[in-house]
Each structure stands twice: as C-alpha cells, then as structure tokens.
Amino acid sequence: RVRGPQKLFCTLVVLFNIVDNYERRSENNRRVIGTLLGRYDKGTVYVTECFAVPHQETDEEVSMDMEYAMRIGELQKKVNTNMYTVGWYSSGIIINEYSSLIHAFYKCQCPTPVHLTLDTHLKEQRMRINTHISAMIGVKKGTEGCIFIPVPYSITGAEVDQVSFKVFPEIEGSKENSKLLTIKSR
Numbered sequence: 001r002v003r004g005p006q007k008l009f010c011t012l013v014v015l016f017n018i019v020d021n022y023e024r025r026s027e028n029n030r031r032v033i034g035t036l037l038g039r040y041d042k043g044t045v046y047v048t049e050c051f052a053v054p055h056q057e058t059d060e061e062v063s064m065d066m067e068y069a070m071r072i073g074e075l076q077k078k079v080n081t082n083m084y085t086v087g088w089y090s091s092g093i094i095i096n097e098y099s100s101l102i103h104a105f106y107k108c109q110c111p112t113p114v115h116l117t118l119d120t121h122l123k124e125q126r127m128r129i130n131t132h133i134s135a136m137i138g139v140k141k142g143t144e145g146c147i148f149i150p151v152p153y154s155i156t157g158a159e160v161d162q163v164s165f166k167v168f169p170e171i172e173g174s175k176e177n178s179k180l181l182t183i184k185s186r
Contacts, residue, residue: 029152130150135147
C-alpha cells in the first residue's frame with residue numbers, strides 16, 4: 001500500500017494560474033512547472049494556490065531554479081501560515097524521466113508531494129487533468145526509481161467561480177461525473 005493522500009481538492013484559481021503561466025511562458029519552454037500550495041488534512045490534499053518556477057528543459061537535461069521555489073514558498077508561508085508546499089504541477093500530460101527528478105526536489109519540500117498535470121494543448125478537445133503521488137520501486141542496494149500513481153481529484157471553488165466553468169466547459173469530469181465537480185461556498 002502506498003502512503004500518501006487518497007484524495008485531492010483543487011481550486012479553479014490554481015487551474016487558471018497554470019493556464020496563465022503556460023500562455024506567458026518563454027518560447028523555448030515546451031511546458032511550465034510550478035509549486036502547488038495548500039494543506040493536508042486526514043489523507044486529503046487541498047490545493048489552493050500555486051506559482052510558476054523558472055526552468056529550462058531540453059531533450060538532454062532539465063534545470064530549475066530551486067532557490068526561487070524555496071524562497072517564494074517561504075514568502076507564501078509568511079502571508080498564510082496555514083499554507084504549505086503540497087506538490088508541483090506541469091503543463092501537458094506527459095510524465096517523463098525529468099518528472100522524477102523534479103518530483104525528488106519536491107519530496108524534500110513536503111513528505112508526499114502531489115504532481116498535477118494539466119493538458120494545456122487541449123488534446124482530445126478537453127482540458128485533461130491528472131493527479132499523482134509517487135512510490136519508490138527497485139531493488140535494495142540496486143537500481144531504484146519511482147512510479148506515479150493516480151490520485152482521485154475534485155475541482156472546487158466558491159459560488160462566484162461557477163462562471164469560470166462556462167469558460168472551461170470541457171474540463172474532464174465536468175459533465176460526465178458531477179461528483180468530480182464540487183462548488184463550495186466560502
């Protein structure tokens with residue numbers, strides 16, 4: 001059994017920020033990555049904020065500004081003492097070897113980081129969202145690695161955020177399964 005969150009709630013603001021970060025990215029970057037902020041509560045992660053982290057990625061390597069990620073995370077904690085780093089996001093739906101490296105950094109920031117991917121390319125004419133945690137695999141004193149295991153999620157927001165769903169009517173889960181779409185009052 002994998003230890004970690006069994007459910008994730010993510011606000012619409014986080015999704016909009018990821019899309020905004022993607023639209024403002026450097027032409028050299030195929031995707032954007034960033035830090036997810038929120039809180040843990042009894043096996044559930046609540047993602048309420050995020051911020052982009054500068055990075056460069058090529059076919060041969062990935063580099064990210066880890067100092068920037070830590071400093072902005074610390075500043076966010078000063079603004080809201082109940083908010084913690086809970087994981088990271090990336091645009092696109094592909095998880096590759098660089099994802100494992102980035103995930104290892106976030107594992108130093110929080111015990112069980114969540115990885116949220118958002119399909120900003122709108123493949124399949126919808127905005128696919130995936131959420132994962134990782135589990136270590138391998139042989140003791142031998143080759144080790146990690147696998148990403150899906151975690152169920154729900155999109156949440158205040159009543160005023162209902163307007164946002166009209167902007168993104170094809171968010172996966174918005175029509176097929178209304179249980180995945182939770183609107184809460186503040």
